[in-house]
Amino acid sequence: MPVGGKERDRLTVPQGLAALSLDALASVAYGPEAIVVVLAVAGSEGLRYTLPVTVAIVVLLAALTFSYRQVIAAFPNGGGAYAVAGRHLGRRVSLVAAASLIIDYVLNVAVSVSAGVAALTSAFPSLYGDRVWFCVLVLALITGVNLYGIAESAKALILPTVVFVVAVFAVIVVGLLRAHPVTEPTHPGPATQTVGLLLLLKAFASGCAALTGVEAIANAVPTFRTPRVQRAQRTEIALCGLLGAMLIGLSVLIGRFHVAPNSTRTVLAQLTEASLGHNIGFYVVQFSTVALLALAANTSFGGMPVLTSLLARDHHVPHIFALRADRQVYRHGVLVLAGAALVLLVVAQGDTQALVPVFAIGVFIGFTISQVGMVRHWQLERGPGWRGRALLNGVGAVLTAAATVIELIAKFGKGGWLVFLAVAVLVLLFESVHRAYQRIGQALHIGELPGPPHEQRSLVIVPVSSANRLTQEALSTALSLGDEVRAVTVSYPDDEGMPGGEQLRQLWDRWHPQVPLTVLTSPSRSLSRPIVDYLRQLEESLEHDQLVVLIPELHLPHPWQRLLQNQRGVLLDRAIRRHTDALICRLRYRLQVPPH
Structure with missing residues (x-):
């Protein structure tokens, strides 16, 4: 294929946001709510800490963003935590990072699709009995679009992304201008426990679910148009700005309107009704949320095939995963991701709550490994300003490690142990494939000059x-x-x-x-x-x-x-x-x- 054709099939900054950042952007639909659910046990006093906890998460988001900008520059072939760990922390650690990211990619597809379908069945309860079939249909559509080409999928996703972002900012701006809510939201009940450090840490860990997907851009740098590094870095900054502004804006509204969790209405739905009322604007926000949650799976389809191609290059998965189709698509990575997500959706019967307990653990393991690896990177490079960069990554490593530990403690008994098992199985699989390729290489005498060819009868x-x-x-x-x-x-x-x-x-x-x-x-x-x-x-x-x-x-x-x-x-x-x-x-x- 000519170079021009290849470039047309790669991503611009807006397309990169649409193709690789939907997971992170859509997390505003459940990230603030995850914080509120934890803090609500402390009543009104607990909900007062929603904004401080959110600010802490946004600070971590900023640290991760600047760290991943450096990862993009240092590793322009993609791979994120896998590439960083492979160079600076050793092969075994890099395989743990890769396994963690793959698990998170698969879970993100399953959770995003099931959450989108759940929002749809909430609006139309008669469809609830067929939710698994709707999950399969949505997954098939997203898979088909990505097999056609990531650039084509990005073009198709720009409009719903813009509608969702504009709708959320409209809710925030109108809500800040209102002295009183149009519709009274659910208010907090009596406190059942006091605010303490452990409660705040749990709220922080739960809210960190909003950060899943931040690493996808660094993992998929090769999918951007030239200059790849600059475009990927600008996309990462744009994601940080949009996501941080939406998280803080919604948290301010939660405190302003004293919103508490409700079993039948999401926090975002309550904030929308309080700001805009129950009118066409409300339905625009809800349906754009449904669409974006369903399409957020596209983040994984943009990131995981690139990661598996790097694993194939390093002989840790079959080399077929490194082959591209005509439209610059790693087709086998796309199909394996879709197949694994399909299994999870069928086993969980399309129930989001059955999948959430193990969600986000893998990505925080990858976050921590990436941050520690970048600290090592700056120690070895020792360029101008390396101490400040190493300090930034070191602080990020401490924060993400703390969040990882809290996630594991809180979710271990709810299925978090499955993540440990899956990571171990994947690492063993990677090692087994690597040894097999080593044996094949030895048998073929790769790296040695063969003898002269001779004619045979x-x-x-x-x-x-x-x-x-x-x-x-x-x-x-x-x-x-x-x-x-x-x-x-x-x-x-x-x-x-x-x-x-x-x-x-x-x-x-x-x-x-x-x-x-x-x-x-x-x-x-x-x-x-x-x-x-x-x-x-x-x-x-x-x-x-x-x-x-x-x-x-x-x-x-x-x-x-x-x-x-x-x-x-x-x-x-x-x-x-x-x-x-x-x-x-x-x-x-x-x-x-x-x-x-």
Whole structure:
């Protein structure tokens, strides 16, 4: 593909926000509420700390943003925490970071899709019984768009992103201008415990769910247009500004209107009603929230395939994950992500609350590893101002590590242990694949100069069933490949209505193709066994240096026509590979057949 075509399939800053930041932007729908739910147990006194806790989260967001700007510059090939840890903390730590991020990517897709569908079924309760099917439908749509190309998906996502951001800022601005709410929200009940450090830390950890997705831009730098680093850095700053402003604005409104959690209405819905009233503006906010929660899964589809491509480059996952399709899409990473999310959605029956307890743990592990790795990076680089940068990353590491510990303690018994298990399994899988590639490399003597190539005497065997145009093409190709060519056919003595071996021999003698025909009898009516036994006899004779089997097959132009083929080539290929050392060449002859 020409360079211009590649650039058209990459991201600009607005497209980067739409494709890679929906997870973080959509978190304003549940991040402030997560804080309020924790603080509400302390009544009105507890809710007074909503804004301070939010400010602390935004400070952490700023620290993460500036840290990831440095990650983007230092690691322009993407990878985020995985790349940082791989260079500065060792391979094992980098694999833990990669496993944690992959788990978070999968959970983000499942949680985002289920949350979006949950908001839809809340508006239309009659659809609740079919929520799993709606989850599958939404996931299929997002997967299809991403298989078509990330730039195309970004263009499709710009409009709902803009509508959501504008709607939330409208709620904030109008709410700040109102002296009293249009609709009274739910007010806090009596306190059941006092405000203490532990409660504030729990609120901080819960609210940090709003930070999931911040790392996605650093993981997907290669998907941006040139200059990639500058565009990715500007996108990270834009995300920080938008997300921080929305979080603080909504927290101010929570304190202004004294909003408490409600089992039937979200905090964002209450704030919208208090600011705008129950009118068309309310529905715009709600439906844009539904859309963005469902589409927030696109963050993972932008980040995880790039991460798995880096893992493939380092021989930790199969190399097929590093292959791009025509539209610059890591198709296999997209499909694996969609498949894993589908399993979670089906197992959880589309229930968001069944998935939330294990959400965000993985990303905070990645945050901490990335911050510690960047501290090490500055210590080694020692460029101008390195102490200040190292201090910034060090503070970020302490904050994210504290949040990680609190997350683990609070969620371990609610399924958080599954994250530990999944990380361990993935790391073991990465190591197993890496060892397998090492053994293959040793067997191939990769890194060593091979000896000079030499000519070998070869015998080419061509399995045939009749004399036709495909047979002619196969024998012509075989004659150009080897020193000697033999055709072989399998005869079924008891068959009726099919040409037997003697009939084919007579036809062969009349055709006279200058290639001898060997007829093998198969009393058991097996196709592959007689050919395998014949090849073994040839291998034992040691008359030729190399034995080649050329299997002729038709390649028909229309998919429905391919369903009519007998798949004998596949059966022969499998049996010969399993039981002999012969080289196999499958000749696919393109035949033009009218569809009707």
